[in-house]
Structure formats: structure tokens, C-alpha cells
Amino acid sequence: MSRRPTSTSRRFEDGGSMPFVGSLNPKSRPSPVVSIVLVVLGAFLIIGYLYSGSGGSAGKEALMKLEAGASCSSEVLKSIPLLKKVYGDSMHKILHVGPETCSVVSKLLKEDDTEAWGVEPYDLDDADAKCRSLVHKGIVRVADIKYSLPYSRNSFSLVIVSDALDYLSPKYLNKTLPELARVAADGIVVFSGYPGQRRAKVAELSKFGRPAKLRSSSWWIRYFVQISLAENESITKKFEQAATKSSYAPDCQIFHLKPHKK
Numbered sequence: 001m002s003r004r005p006t007s008t009s010r011r012f013e014d015g016g017s018m019p020f021v022g023s024l025n026p027k028s029r030p031s032p033v034v035s036i037v038l039v040v041l042g043a044f045l046i047i048g049y050l051y052s053g054s055g056g057s058a059g060k061e062a063l064m065k066l067e068a069g070a071s072c073s074s075e076v077l078k079s080i081p082l083l084k085k086v087y088g089d090s091m092h093k094i095l096h097v098g099p100e101t102c103s104v105v106s107k108l109l110k111e112d113d114t115e116a117w118g119v120e121p122y123d124l125d126d127a128d129a130k131c132r133s134l135v136h137k138g139i140v141r142v143a144d145i146k147y148s149l150p151y152s153r154n155s156f157s158l159v160i161v162s163d164a165l166d167y168l169s170p171k172y173l174n175k176t177l178p179e180l181a182r183v184a185a186d187g188i189v190v191f192s193g194y195p196g197q198r199r200a201k202v203a204e205l206s207k208f209g210r211p212a213k214l215r216s217s218s219w220w221i222r223y224f225v226q227i228s229l230a231e232n233e234s235i236t237k238k239f240e241q242a243a244t245k246s247s248y249a250p251d252c253q254i255f256h257l258k259p260h261k262k
């Protein structure tokens with residue numbers, strides 16, 4: 001419409017390259033956001049590299065803990081009423097194995113007629129006072145589950161494991177699952193992630209040493225058969241019926257195994 005700007009533009013041309021210098025310069029400098037992202041990324045890679053070698057005892061900020069823990073251990077918390085319903089008496093002496101075990105054990109200890117212990121497979125650097133007290137009392141232990149568990153045979157009526165198995169290769173599963181079976185008198189409940197549900201995060205890598213390998217339910221069932229662990233079919237059926245009845249749709253796969261006893 002207005003033709004006036006012609007004079008303005010001519011004035012810019014007259015003023016040499018000044019306006020262009022002004023507009024080009026900031027763009028040629030790397031943006032501070034990009035620099036920060038690169039530095040943070042580099043730091044994560046270094047931390048991940050360092051801890052993958054040392055077996056992992058990272059546990060940086062509470063944020064990482066939250067991200068890594070918001071998973072099947074929280075599903076265990078949600079399923080306690082159903083587990084009580086279907087396992088009845090077998091819920092009297094429980095071992096929970098997995099990240100966030102302090103919160104699972106604290107919750108279980110609030111139930112009537114239930115004793116509970118926990119094994120935290122990773123570090124507890126950022127444990128709160130309540131969790132430190134559970135560790136101090138020997139109720140929660142930090143232990144590498146790739147090796148023997150510090151409990152004798154049939155120490156617990158039920159062993160519940162969440163997330164932890166997702167970080168083990170079959171070689172270590174071959175050691176860990178029989179160990180869980182050894183200390184369990186009545187059964188083992190396995191909570192594991194669905195394939196494609198969670199991505200390996202850099203935070204998880206530094207904490208767990210390797211990304212979670214989320215396996216399908218058919219993979220797990222085949223694997224259980226291979227190491228002679230059978231599903232407890234009556235419990236599995238009861239649990240599914242109870243879940244349907246209370247409209248509970250777990251975000252994790254749940255397997256109910258019999259401990260094989262010779």
C-alpha cells in the first residue's frame with residue numbers, strides 16, 4: 001500500500017552494511033542453549049562410560065531416581081491389595097527385590113500380619129531418613145543380585161521382584177532367578193516392563209550399567225520353562241479374575257511362579 005518505505009530502504013543501503021552486520025552477528029555465534037545442551041550431553045556420556053566400567057554406583061539427583069523408579073516398583077505398591085487377596089497366608093513374610101525397595105517395604109510393613117524385607121540392587125546415595133533407618137535395622141540391604149542373596153533357603157513365604165530382572169542378561173538371570181527361588185517357600189512374583197514401554201534413559205544407563213531389556217511375555221514364559229520355573233496357574237487365574245473385578249489394569253507384566261523345590 002504505502003510506498004513510503006522506499007526512502008527508508010534506500011537509507012539502509014546508504015548506511016552501508018550496518019543493518020546486516022547487526023543482524024548476522026548474533027546468528028553466527030553458537031546459541032548458549034546449544035552449548036549447554038552439548039556440555040550436559042557430554043557429562044552424561046562421561047558419567048555413563050565411567051560407571052559402566054565400575055559396575056555402577058552413580059545415583060545423582062533425586063530426579064534421576066524418580067525417572068528410573070517410576071515403573072514396576074510403583075506397580076507393586078498398587079497391586080498389594082490384590083496380592084493379599086490371592087496369596088492370603090503366603091503374604092506373611094515377604095522379600096521385595098528391586099529399585100525403590102524402601103517404599104515397597106514401608107508400605108508392606110503397614111499391612112496387618114505382614115513382615116517384609118528388601119534388597120535394593122542399586123545404590124542408595126539419595127535415600128531419605130526413613131530408608132536409611134530400614135537399612136540400619138537390616139530390613140533393607142543393598143546387594144548385587146547377580147550373586148548369591150544373603151538369606152538362607154525358604155527364608156520368605158513370597159519373593160516379589162520388580163524391574164531388576166529387566167536389567168539382567170540371560171547369563172545373570174540364570175543365576176538370579178534360581179536364587180530368588182531358593183529363598184522363596186511359596187512363590188515368586190515377577191513384575192517386568194512391557195516391551196516398548198520405557199526407553200533406556202541416560203540416567204538409567206549410569207545407574208543400572210545397561211539399558212533395560214524389555215522382553216515380551218512369550219520370551220519370559222519360554223525362559224521360565226528353560227530354567228524349570230513353572231507358573232502357578234491357579235494363582236495366575238485368581239489374580240487375573242480379581243484384577244478384572246476391581247478394574248485394575250497393571251502397567252507391567254506380572255508372572256506368578258512356583259518355587260521349584262527338590
Ligand SMILES: *[C@@H]1O[C@H](CO)[C@@H](O)[C@H](O)[C@H]1NC(C)=O
Pocket residue numbers: 170171174226227
Ligand atoms: C541358562 O540356563 C539354561 C538352562 O540351564 C541354559 O539352557 C541356557 O543356555 C543358559 N543361558 C545362558 C546365557 O547361560
Ligand SMILES: *[C@@H]1O[C@H](CO)[C@@H](O)[C@H](O)[C@H]1NC(C)=O
Pocket residue numbers: 087090186187232234235258
Ligand atoms: C500356588 O500358590 C499358592 C499361594 O502361594 C500356593 O498355596 C499353592 O500351593 C501354589 N500352587 C502350586 C501348584 O504350587
